[in-house]
Amino acid sequence: MDSIRSTLEARMEPEDAQAFYGRWARLYDVIARRTPGIPALRRRAAAACRLEAGDTVVEMGCGTGANLPYLREQVGPEGTVIGIDFTGPVLERAHELTSEYDNVHVVRGDATRPPLARLDDETAVDAVLATFVVGMLADSAGAVDDWCDLVGPGGHVVLANAARSEEWYAPPVNAVFRAIVVLSTPPTTKLRYENDPHVRLDEKIDAAHTRLRERSVAIADETHVFGVVRLTGGRLETS
Template sequence: MANDARATQAFYGRWATAYDWLATAPGVDSWRDRAADRLGLEPGDTVVEMGCGTGANFAQLRERVGPEGRVVGVDVTRGMLRRASERVDRAGWDNVHLVQGDARRPPVDGPVDAVLATFVVGMFADPRPAVERWIETLGPGGRIALLNAGRSERLAAAPLNLGFRAFVRLAAPGDGRVSPVESLERRVATARDAVYSNCSDHGFDEFGFGFLGLAWGERT
C-alpha cells in the first residue's frame, strides 16, 4: 500500500501540469457541474473532495457552498496540491483548505455535508473500504458522489472504446504493467456497490456518450 502511494505521488507530481490542462479542457466543466449538483449543496455546507488533484472542481463546489461554507481538498501528491494552492490563491478563496493525505485514510473529521471523488476510486486496488470511510464522515442527510469513466456500451462508441483503453494505460501510474481497463471498471463497480450498500437513497447517472458514470447516495 505504501509503495502504491509513492508511485502515485511520483507519477502525478511529474504530470500535474498536463493533468490540469486535461481536467480543465472544454466541455469538462459540464461534467463537474453535474457531479456538484448531485451533492445537493447549500450555502454554509462543508464539502470534502477526496483526491482533489489540481483543484479543478473547487469553483463548482465553492459556488454552491458560498463564502460562508467550506471546501476541503485532500490529495496525496505535493505537485497536485501545489497547483491547487495556486488556483486557490489566484481566486482569493479563503474558505478552501488543502490537506496532504491518502484519500483511502483521509485525515478529516466528520460530520461533513458532502464528499466528492472524481476519477479517483479506480486507482485503489480495493476501493470499498475507502468509500465506506468517506460515507462514515457524512452527517445524517449527507451526500456522496463518485464520477468515473468507463467504456461505453453504445454501438456507435466502439471505435472510441479502443482509444479509451489506450488512454487508461497512458494516464494511470505504474511500471508499465498497468491493470487493463477491465480492472478499472471492476474497481469502479466495487465503489458504486459500496455507495449502494451504505446509502438507502442512491442512484446512477450515465452521460458523456456513455463513457461517464456518476454514482451518488445519501446517508440516512
C-alpha cells in the same frame, strides 16, 4: 478557519506514484479543465452533492483543484471546501488556482485514510465528492464505506468515474479509453500487462458505485461523455 486547519494531518503515499503524478500535474490540469464535456460534468457533480450555503464538503483526490470552485459556488463564502490529494506538485497547482478563496483548503493526505475525523462537532461533513479516484484504490468499496461513515446520516456522497462505455457506439470509444488508461497508469513505459488496466479499473469502479447504492436511500445514476463517465450520487439514510 484556524481550528479546521489544525485538525488536518497529511499522510504520504509511495514515492513512485508521487513522482509520476507530480511530473504530469500541469498536463493533467489542462485535461481536467479543457476536455470537452468535462467542465459541465464537474458542475453537475458539484450540484449532485446537494449542498447548501454554509455546508462543509470534502473532495477526496482533488487533483489540481478543478472541482473546488464549483463546490465553493455551492456552499458560498460561509461554507467550507476541503480538497485532499497525496501528490505535492498537484496540490501546489490546486492551491494556486483557489488562493483567492479563504474558505477553500487543500490538504496533503490519503483518500483512504482522510486526515480528518469529522473535524469537530460544529463542523460536520455534509458531503463527500470523489471524481476519477476510486479506480486508483486497492479497496474501492471499502473507501466508499469510510466516506459514507464520515458524512453520516442524511449526508451525500457523489462518485464520478470513467469506465468502458456500454452504448451502441462503444467499440471506438472504448479503444480510445483503453489507450488513455494505459498511458495514465504508472509506469507508462510498460507496453504489456498481465491483466489489462482498463479491466481492473472497471471492476473497481463497479464495486465502488455498487457499494454507494447499497448505502444510500436516494440514488441518482447518470452517464456522461459518450457513456464513458458514470456519475452516482447517494443520500445516506437518516438516523
